[in-house]
Amino acid sequence: QAKTARQVLAAAERNMTDATELNYDFRNPFVICGATYVPIYRGQKDVSCPYCTSRFVPTQEGQLCTVCELSVVGADASGLLCSPSQIR
Secondary structure, three states: OHHHHHHHHHHHHHOOOOOOOOOOOOOOOEEEOOOOOOEEEOOOOOEEOOOOOOEEOHHHOOOEOOOOOOOEOOOOOOOOOOOHHHOO
């Protein structure tokens, strides 16, 4: 195990970079998809969970929400209502 640990340490010291290419435009406001973790920029189509209001890319419509695991993404529902004043 010590030999393996030394090999891993040597490999990490040779390649000392954690750089990862990110796919987003920092000048454009966005939210993150709750399932795929890709940015959804302002003006792009998205769907949301009616219970927790998490936002998702349109391909996730009809799937179980990965955030709350209680509702179907894009379903037509009132969501969580805590008081009578929230009813429209």
